[in-house]
Amino acid sequence: MKKKGTVVCICAHPDDQIFGPGGTLAKYAKEGKKILTIILSYGEFSHPHFKQEIIAKTRVKESEDADKIIGGSGILFLGLKEGKFRQHEKKTTKKLTNLLHEYRPKKILTHASDDPHPDHRATFKLVKQAYDRTQLQCPVYTFDVWTPFSTHKRDAPYLIVDVSKTYKTKLKALSCFESQLGVWGFLINIYYVYAGTLLRNFIAGIKHGHRFAEVFYKLR
Numbered sequence: 001m002k003k004k005g006t007v008v009c010i011c012a013h014p015d016d017q018i019f020g021p022g023g024t025l026a027k028y029a030k031e032g033k034k035i036l037t038i039i040l041s042y043g044e045f046s047h048p049h050f051k052q053e054i055i056a057k058t059r060v061k062e063s064e065d066a067d068k069i070i071g072g073s074g075i076l077f078l079g080l081k082e083g084k085f086r087q088h089e090k091k092t093t094k095k096l097t098n099l100l101h102e103y104r105p106k107k108i109l110t111h112a113s114d115d116p117h118p119d120h121r122a123t124f125k126l127v128k129q130a131y132d133r134t135q136l137q138c139p140v141y142t143f144d145v146w147t148p149f150s151t152h153k154r155d156a157p158y159l160i161v162d163v164s165k166t167y168k169t170k171l172k173a174l175s176c177f178e179s180q181l182g183v184w185g186f187l188i189n190i191y192y193v194y195a196g197t198l199l200r201n202f203i204a205g206i207k208h209g210h211r212f213a214e215v216f217y218k219l220r
């Protein structure tokens with residue numbers, strides 16, 4: 001089957017692509033679009049009591065499992081150090097520019113500029129810089145990962161994706177990231193991240209007349 005265009009998702013850590021736009025990516029994959037994900041770090045600080053390379057390996061495996069569930073076509077890790085995304089800004093921007101040229105996406109998804117996590121904001125900046133260096137005309141949309149509500153009033157045009165039919169897939173993909181959390185990590189995740197994600201997608205759904213929805217703001 002010939003793929004109906006490529007969607008590129010660029011995020012900071014190995015689970016953001018599912019927590020944020022997971023339902024949308026699964027939906028696009030179902031529609032026959034090719035989903036390529038670029039993850040800037042291995043998320044090795046997520047479990048400080050494990051050795052970093054072991055964590056990186058686990059996180060790669062978890063992400064690849066989740067990618068299979070949503071019907072993605074693969075993940076590329078850039079291996080940046082968490083908290084230090086801006087350290088090699090020029091090099092990373094260039095790398096992203098080259099990748100965008102290579103992938104020729106029809107749509108790009110990345111973090112929002114006002115995300116509370118500094119790595120997410122740094123990712124936004126790097127993607128924006130890289131995109132502006134290309135001659136691509138495709139739209140760039142941003143998503144939230146943590147916040148249940150969008151706290152800032154944004155004037156940018158937005159995109160509402162009805163993910164009711166792929167929401168189960170999103171939750172299944174999210175479950176790939178539970179394995180290495182430990183009891184406390186698991187509980188924290190359930191209460192803050194899962195509940196936040198569910199609540200956000202549910203509220204957006206109510207607001208826009210769907211069971212579950214993911215909301216994106218247009219950057220370009």
Ligand SMILES: [Zn+2]
Pocket residue numbers: 012013016117120145
């Ligand atoms: Zn993240």
